[in-house]
Amino acid sequence: MNQSAHSTVIITGASSGVGLYAALALAKRDWFVVMACRDVPKAEQAARALGIPKDRYAVMAIDLGSQQSVRDFVSAFRRTGYPLHALVNNAAVYLPRLEEPARSPEGYEISVATNHLGHFLLSRLLLSDLEQASHPAPRLVTLGTVTANSEEFGGKVPIPAPADLGDLQGLEAGFRAPVAMIDGKPFKAGKAYKDSKLCNMVISRELHRRYHADTGIVFSTLYPGCVADTALFRHTPRAFQRIFPWFQKNITKGYVTQELAGERVADVVADGAFSQSGVHWSWGNRQKAGRQAFSQALSAKANNEARASRLWDLSERMVGLA
Numbered sequence: 001m002n003q004s005a006h007s008t009v010i011i012t013g014a015s016s017g018v019g020l021y022a023a024l025a026l027a028k029r030d031w032f033v034v035m036a037c038r039d040v041p042k043a044e045q046a047a048r049a050l051g052i053p054k055d056r057y058a059v060m061a062i063d064l065g066s067q068q069s070v071r072d073f074v075s076a077f078r079r080t081g082y083p084l085h086a087l088v089n090n091a092a093v094y095l096p097r098l099e100e101p102a103r104s105p106e107g108y109e110i111s112v113a114t115n116h117l118g119h120f121l122l123s124r125l126l127l128s129d130l131e132q133a134s135h136p137a138p139r140l141v142t143l144g145t146v147t148a149n150s151e152e153f154g155g156k157v158p159i160p161a162p163a164d165l166g167d168l169q170g171l172e173a174g175f176r177a178p179v180a181m182i183d184g185k186p187f188k189a190g191k192a193y194k195d196s197k198l199c200n201m202v203i204s205r206e207l208h209r210r211y212h213a214d215t216g217i218v219f220s221t222l223y224p225g226c227v228a229d230t231a232l233f234r235h236t237p238r239a240f241q242r243i244f245p246w247f248q249k250n251i252t253k254g255y256v257t258q259e260l261a262g263e264r265v266a267d268v269v270a271d272g273a274f275s276q277s278g279v280h281w282s283w284g285n286r287q288k289a290g291r292q293a294f295s296q297a298l299s300a301k302a303n304n305e306a307r308a309s310r311l312w313d314l315s316e317r318m319v320g321l322a
């Protein structure tokens with residue numbers, strides 16, 4: 001493979017859905033894509049099935065729920081000698097029907113461990129690689145979501161509860177059993193996902209405040225639209241999986257295809273129009289053909305700088321960086 005002729009992007013969770021289609025879109029734009037996935041054969045098969053050109057990608061193993069696996073991935077990536085021009089934090093688990101918390105090898109609740117702590121560790125370890133990129137402005141792009149932004153209607157839905165990190169009481173207490181929620185309250189699986197996505201958006205802003213001016217790295221998040229038919233919803237009830245895409249297509253008009261969501265991620269990674277750091281990009285909640293992206297305001301919960309700084313410190317401690 002002739003990787004050196006291309007800009008290189010790592011996309012986590014590129015074995016399906018938004019990440020897979022982002023890999024396709026970036027490969028078509030002449031990027032070389034490192035598909036960082038926990039199921040390597042599945043990712044290889046998915047890339048082949050979608051027709052991503054063989055010389056435009058490599059699949060590498062990572063389990064974001066395991067801190068050792070994240071560290072092993074970074075070592076393996078460095079051994080390839082590839083430069084790094086962009087990182088896309090895309091992988092996520094959504095386990096809304098868990099009645100009891102599942103735990104990572106380190107003992108942390110699995111949604112927060114995977115979606116937030118795994119990406120926090122990965123981002124921190126790869127900052128120096130991004131800094132060395134030949135690009136004038138390397139990018140670190142993270143998938144956010146409307147359901148974690150109470151500035152928007154979707155973020156106010158109380159099923160099972162809106163995202164809320166409280167005063168980080170659960171993290172302050174160590175976040176190991178019996179603690180399972182960031183705010184220290186009783187376990188609610190669906191809220192754990194929303195909280196982890198709120199952490200993604202908070203940490204992207206905190207990365208921007210701490211590193212953008214000195215490194216030139218562009219830090220942004222995006223909501224690509226409601227991609228209601230991805231495997232993200234595989235653990236919801238079957239009836240929900242049938243109704244949700246129909247509802248989003250016909251009632252809310254929030255539905256976007258996986259292909260369009262992938263193109264939107266690729267825009268935020270590669271397009272000159274998305275070179276501003278510290279921004280949460282959105283195309284709105286009701287999709288309209290040709291609509292341009294705009295900078296979506298985030299909630300007070302996401303913009304609280306003192307809490308963001310404390311979340312940073314506690315996350316550092318939990319991933320062994322402090």
Ligand SMILES: NC(=O)c1ccc[n+]([C@@H]2O[C@H](COP(=O)([O-])OP(=O)(O)OC[C@H]3O[C@@H](n4cnc5c(N)ncnc54)[C@H](OP(=O)(O)O)[C@@H]3O)[C@@H](O)[C@H]2O)c1
Pocket residue numbers: 012013014015016017018019036037038039042062063064065066089090091092093114143144145146197223224225226227228229230231232233
């Ligand atoms: N779908 C939507 O409507 C929507 C809306 C807003 C934001 N998002 C965000 O978009 C991103 C992608 O979601 P999606 O809808 O495309 O879901 P998806 O199809 O389920 O993709 C999630 C990806 O994450 C991977 N993953 C899960 N746990 C992992 C782990 N421990 N280590 C490594 N990879 C792991 C999955 O791998 P496996 O294939 O091995 O499970 C899969 O490749 C998420 O961050 C989600 O929050 C989605």
